[in-house]
Amino acid sequence: MPEASTRHRAERAVVIGGGVAGLVAAVELAQRGAEVALLEGAAQLGGRARTHHVGGFSFNQGAHALYVGGAFHAALKRFAIAIHGKPPATNGTSMALYRGKLGVLPRSLASLARSGLLSVGDKLTFVRIQSFIKDGERPSGSFAAWLDGERLSPALRATIEAFARLSTYGNAPADMSAAATLDQMRMAMQGVIYVDGGWSALIDGLATRARSTGVEIRTGASVVSIETGHSGVRVKLTDGDAIGASTVLLAVSPNEAYKLLPVASLQQAVEQAIPARANVLDLGLERLPENAVTRVQGIDRALYLSLHSDAAKLTPDGGALIHIARYLAPDEKPEADAIAELEALADVALPGWRALERQRQRLIGMPVSHGVPRWNARRPGVRLSDASGVFIAGDWVGDSGMISDAAAASGAEAAKAMLAHSTAMVRAA
Ligand SMILES: Cc1cc2nc3c(=O)[nH]c(=O)nc-3n(C[C@H](O)[C@H](O)[C@H](O)COP(=O)(O)OP(=O)(O)OC[C@H]3O[C@@H](n4cnc5c(N)ncnc54)[C@H](O)[C@@H]3O)c2cc1C
Known part of the structure; x- marks a missing residue:
């Protein structure tokens, strides 16, 4: 076994994890x-924001929409990274799946008027609730408790829950903060972008900016442990190498962070985190079938289907890329027929798709977020109280936003806290 080489640089910051946060x-x-x-432990950067390019199709890890009002979009703008893509097309057919049947999805006043999903009274309440969300209301307690207080009909409640799932990817109304859920729904109303070439285009932009500002990026560099001491933090890699630093950022999952550094604050973070997970089937089709429904939102079932290639360049000429997902509740185990359920939704929305399939990607029990915002516990902050010099970031960290926006916001906040820590160390020396 070769002796580990240790390079110590007092001002050095080491970031573990090359996803959005890192x-x-x-x-x-x-x-x-x-x-x-x-x-970055994997061979490529991006983590869950990477894109699998195969046969001319660009598969994100499930449906990825960039929220124009979110912290990730803001970070890309701040770093002058170009974003090529478009908002979802409005000329497709959007339907609601309720009690096994497709009906008009209430998205606009016109479709609300046509929708048979809601009674006239429910439609008026739906408009009132949309205004309540737009007005910036932030009710306390859980999302479920807020819905209880609204005394909604089952159909209207299920409709509001479906829109909340769509914007948060969370399927945990009893656990999720009502304020954070409504914040996210409000942000979704500002619009999203489907990105040309997939999110790897954004990751490539970030990596290029990082390298041009002097960041040393190592892929295939998996960290096995970190140790804290008076002279800084020591990062050990699987290849036996070790790197010394004044600050280290764990931009990994809570479980991985705790594995690398088993301290009480991270144990608590693991215990308190409620992940949002999904089963995903992404389909690359030779073309869109005739009479296809391009978006389906499950109302009484936590299902979703959406065509992304009508807005973004993700396929060979004439092709179609469709994302299908089931949002899993916190304790829900993916069933053995997880993919069959998603294929059945494709049968309903995309007649004849099986003959047109060219590529597919399946993700079962995939973590979309490692920690949704809870109503009764805060997500951990970027500083660890029991490990000097070590910081955390990711979609399970901090009070700001959800999914990739939480990752970007906590990454930026952690960077500032790391710089402040290094400055304080230098002054104290
Ligand atoms: C199906 C699906 C749909 C989604 N849709 C959206 C959406 O529409 N909009 C949105 O904003 N977000 C969406 N997201 C969420 C978004 O992808 C994530 O929130 C974001 O990518 C998380 O970034 P991260 O940096 O926190 O974590 P990750 O992407 O998980 O990055 C962590 C990185 O750390 C690396 N790593 C782990 N352990 C080690 C180690 N020991 N040593 C070195 N490296 C290590 C991993 O390889 C990984 O690259 C979706 C996610 C999924 C799965």
């Missing part, structure tokens, strides 16, 4: 003059 943090750190090394 890359945003690395750029923020480097732009403010820190010497940064980013270690």
